Amino acid sequence: xxxxxxxxxxxxxxxxxxxxxxxxxxxxxAIKQFMNNRDSMPVLSQNKSEEEIKRVLKQYNIAVGKxxxxxxxxxxxxxxxxxxxxxxxxxxxxxxxxxLKPELKEFKSFTYTDYKVEIQVAxxxxxxxxxxxxxxxxxxxxxxxxRQGVATSVLNKLKGEWRIMINHxxxxx
Numbered sequence: 330x331x332x333x334x335x336x337x338x339x340x341x342x343x344x345x346x347x348x349x350x351x352x353x354x355x356x357x358x359a360i361k362q363f364m365n366n367r368d369s370m371p372v373l374s375q376n377k378s379e380e381e382i383k384r385v386l387k388q389y390n391i392a393v394g395k396x397x398x399x400x401x402x403x404x405x406x407x408x409x410x411x412x413x414x415x416x417x418x419x420x421x422x423x424x425x426x427x428x429l430k431p432e433l434k435e436f437k438s439f440t441y442t443d444y445k446v447e448i449q450v451a452x453x454x455x456x457x458x459x460x461x462x463x464x465x466x467x468x469x470x471x472x473x474x475x476r477q478g479v480a481t482s483v484l485n486k487l488k489g490e491w492r493i494m495i496n497h498x499x500x501x502x
Contacts, residue, residue, distance in 0.1 A: 378450045378491070382484055385491050386459060390441055396433045398425060405493045406485060412497040421493070437466040455484040455491065463500075476500040 385404050392398045405421035418424040433439070444461040458481050465474040480498035484491045 375450060378455065378486075379448045382448050382450070382455050382457065382491050383446060385484065385493065386446060386457065386482070389493070390444070393429075393433070394439055394441060396436055396439060398429060398433065401425070403492075405496075406487065409493060410495045412495075414499045421496075435468055437468040437471060438464075440464045453486040455486075457482045457484065476502060 389401055389404050392401050402421060402425065407420070407422075409421040411418040411421055411424040413424075413428070418428055440463060442462045442464070444459065446460075447458045449456045459479065461478050463476055463478055465476075466472070467474065478498060478500040480496060482493050482497075483495040485494045486492075
């Protein structure tokens with residue numbers, strides 16, 4: 330049931346995005362072809378895209394884990410949208426400067442465990458759901474913060490490269 334809700338939500342976001350995209354006719358046609366031909370799509374092409382997408386997500390997670398997000402801007406589209414725990418953080422550049430970098434300075438460590446990712450590819454778009462646990466050690470007093478996290482992302486393949494265009498993450502105890 331959870332997978333169905335997540336898929337419905339992500340497909341709803343895709344419809345909204347495509348309705349606003351200046352490339353919407355091209356994207357709609359690609360998605361229509363994908364949906365009509367998904368059973369006959371080459372497995373190698375699908376696997377290659379999934380591996381490339383996993384690499385983008387992994388690069389971002391490694392940077393956060395190292396508490397050094399230098400260069401992660403290249404993983405996101407310039408007009409990306411970032412949402413965290415119910416709040417809109419703007420594009421990635423804004424999120425990076427006003428939220429992520431200051432927050433990471435307060436941490437001694439950030440460790441992911443039990444990481445899993447699900448990926449659905451539709452033409453030049455991919456929809457991902459990452460689930461994980463994480464532990465943060467606060468720098469000032471070594472307080473340990475343990476949380477369960479989830480992140481959903483929409484990636485767009487631009488000029489042969491997958492980039493995150495929408496990311497929403499949240500956590501709970």
